[in-house]
Amino acid sequence: MALSTVLIIGGSGFLGCHLVDRFYAVSPRPAIHVLDIRPLPIISPEFYSFNPDEIVFHKGDITDPDSLREIYREVKPDIIVHSASPIHGMGKEIYYKVNVDGTQAIIDVAVEPEFADIIKGLVYTSSASVIYNGEDLRNADETTPMPEKQMDAYNETKALGEKMVLAANNKRPGFKTVALRPSAMFGPGDRQLIPNMVQVGYTSGTRFQIGNNWNIFDFTYIGNVAHAHVLAAQKLLDEKKSGGVAGEPFIITNNQPVYFFTVPRKVWAMKGNIPSFTIKISRPVGFFLAFMSEVVAKLRGKEALFTRFRVSFTCANRYFNISKAIHFLEYKPIVTLEKGIEISLRYLEYEEEEKAKTLAEKKSE
Template identity: 40%
Template structure:
């Protein structure tokens, strides 16, 4: 995204990005610096990476009011964008609850105590998914999966945190705080550690000769730059709303609302993987591919899970991975388009190309550092 001339930048005042050194957070910081008229500060548990000139950085723990509140009092943010969260995989239940729920509760309290006008929360599209059923063009009318039916504890805690944030909108005790929840679907991009690197590793290990399922399942993958753009638009929409003397119509309101954000380009699951492999240098088509049915994949995944559990190692294929590879999962981002003015800035082919190029360069530099 090219920087916007200063005379054309829209004002956002003082903006605090929580988790601003992380994957999504640092992309949000970059867009704020390049495209908006604002003063940007960042809170992260450690602010040693992904730093930008002209931004204030603070090491802080969002689960501690003693850590959080003094930073808010010093920076006096008008807008807080809360992206901090453990990764989807590898965290404990205790960590997910502490950061996603307890940490978000502290962020809300700090916003209320320091007269923040707008709080933008990064939720997840997974809050409406049971991780088994197909989602076909799902929108915000779909209910959040109740805790007893949610198989991903991460998604359960993101849903709880979202409810806290949206309940804080125009509360009786703090009516001036406006809140919004952004639900990205399948984020990937530069700095990505969860989506692209494992798919790229499949190509690097020459393991592209099979697929799970028949590749007729559409799936949403969303470029991180577009998700960052949506957060900035949400911030601007909340600030605009805060200056209105009357509440907007229900069909127009943004505060107290959740919004799905996608690339608006659902793609067949294995087509996405093959586009990544092509960007890595693959010239293969699909004639060599061995198709493994979902039922067979689930059986193999179950055997590997049990066998690796016995020897204390992680399996290379799990039943969860099989289900995700075969399910339909895409969303309707029409509400964000209508109310936030959202449109993806970067299409899927371009996003894949530049993201893979970035990661390959990072890997090359890392190899050189190790003298390989």
């Protein structure tokens, strides 16, 4: 059965905009509805191909079942994509509210009998970090167990949300669920991964390498993650192919794991910064220096760029085996890692240009 109406919860966010973009590209094009607390941002046609006028926006609170029920009644989606998630650093309470309570409400209302012939499935955006226990992940896959204790409150709530979603598979006959676990997403709209690397690129930090750089990392271009969501939605609706998908988690990456420093170095090189030499620092020394840097930053009342968290991030092996997604979702990345980096840098330039434009307009006023 072809997808006719999709409701994207969290559709105004970083991943959300790309979800809209990829669902818009599906042929025949489904009706696309977005539910979020803030409206869709103004998007540039250079990076997104959808027409914002064709997207129906609903403002609503996902923790409020009544508000959800009303929107479900109005939209009549056959698939709900739930990718609403608070930004890192908002605090434990907000994480619980959105990732656990919100997810519960989304499920509970969707399985109500009145939506029996309407809502056929739920695609949930989880995170590859739900199987991260602080140690190296090498070729980790869906059989890798979740740690008993998650690394932080954010991951804890994401893991809880995922468990709830997968347990809800068939909770009402004909209601199918699937969870996608993307790893280290980057791309237009990203505020963390590539922007942080670009920032370091303006400092002498490019001369340093922590660890031996044989550790491998899976970076994932956001457009590929969105593409995987489309495939997951289509598979849930496909009687023949939903068998291996419904009730299952899938790790999503670019399937191009790479030595960690390759990506920042490529970013810096594209920004014209190729250091003539690099200084290698072992991991423990890196930890120590990062600690000192955090202390100094704190004393000066600034935010430290070089932190212990980044050291462990930089030295970790974190790569996955995504055979399951390739087999059951028939997933294949549509944008390569290298192309993804190019697009991301071009997007940051575009943002700078936009900023400069608004500044100039203000001045002329």
